[in-house]
Amino acid sequence: DAGVIQSPRHEVTEMGQEVTLRCKPISGHDYLFWYRQTMMRGLELLIYFNNNVPIDDSGMPEDRFSAKMPNASFSTLKIQPSEPRDSAVYFCASSFGATDGYTFGSGTRLTVV
Amino acid sequence: GDSVTQMEGPVTLSEEAFLTINCTYTATGYPSLFWYVQYPGEGLQLLLKATKADDKGSNKGFEATYRKETTSFHLEKGSVQVSDSAVYFCALHSGGYQKVTFGIGTKLQVIP
Numbered sequence: 641d642a643g644v645i646q647s648p649r650h651e652v653t654e655m656g657q658e659v660t661l662r663c664k665p666i667s668g669h670d671y672l673f674w675y676r677q678t679m680m681r682g683l684e685l686l687i688y689f690n691n692n693v694p695i696d697d698s699g700m701p702e703d704r705f706s707a708k709m710p711n712a713s714f715s716t717l718k719i720q721p722s723e724p725r726d727s728a729v730y731f732c733a734s735s736f737g738a739t740d741g742y743t744f745g746s747g748t749r750l751t752v753v
Numbered sequence: 754g755d756s757v758t759q760m761e762g763p764v765t766l767s768e769e770a771f772l773t774i775n776c777t778y779t780a781t782g783y784p785s786l787f788w789y790v791q792y793p794g795e796g797l798q799l800l801l802k803a804t805k806a807d808d809k810g811s812n813k814g815f816e817a818t819y820r821k822e823t824t825s826f827h828l829e830k831g832s833v834q835v836s837d838s839a840v841y842f843c844a845l846h847s848g849g850y851q852k853v854t855f856g857i858g859t860k861l862q863v864i865p
Contacts, residue, residue: 683855744796
């Protein structure tokens with residue numbers, strides 16, 4: 641298996657623009673998570689899905705953030721409009737159940753200027 | 754709520770030194786415990802896990818024992834290498850919620 645695949649690896653955008661981050665989880669995994677990592681706040685869980693259904697989005701910072709999972713093999717995280725404070729590394733992770741742990745993607749480094 | 758406390762880094766060691774990174778937790782019920790490692794520019798990777806008290810997780814020379822009486826899961830390695838330089842995260846999962854709670858991460862730097 642190729643693991644969790646995220647794209648793009650790097651994104652630089654201007655403030656106010658829409659940004660879409662993409663994730664392909666491991667086949668057969670039934671949970672998908674979106675995390676944000678910054679030096680100041682560490683790892684923050686933004687939202688997670690079970691069987692393509694959003695379960696908990698309490699970590700989404702504000703209405704500018706939205707996430708979808710239209711099928712078991714694809715998810716997107718969208719920021720519209722983007723702001724400089726959104727600059728961070730965004731990780732997608734997937735798992736089958738809880739006790740085996742998560743598999744993380746390599747992340748998308750977002751820079752908003 | 755659930756929480757994980759890790760020692761703050763950075764931790765700097767010479768090659769072949771003994772490593773301990775402390776981790777304690779607060780959780781309801783009987784959590785599963787994990788250590789993840791993050792190498793520069795990469796995502797987190799599961800390093801080892803333990804699912805019940807007194808279990809020992811091990812991988813790549815690293816070990817951690819689930820201590821229920823002290824609510825701890827300290828990471829140890831007998832002889833570190835430069836290639837072990839990374840950030841190490843302690844984490845737990847408990848109860849019916851799928852979310853994993855992560856610690857803040859401890860940066861390890863091993864110098865030749």
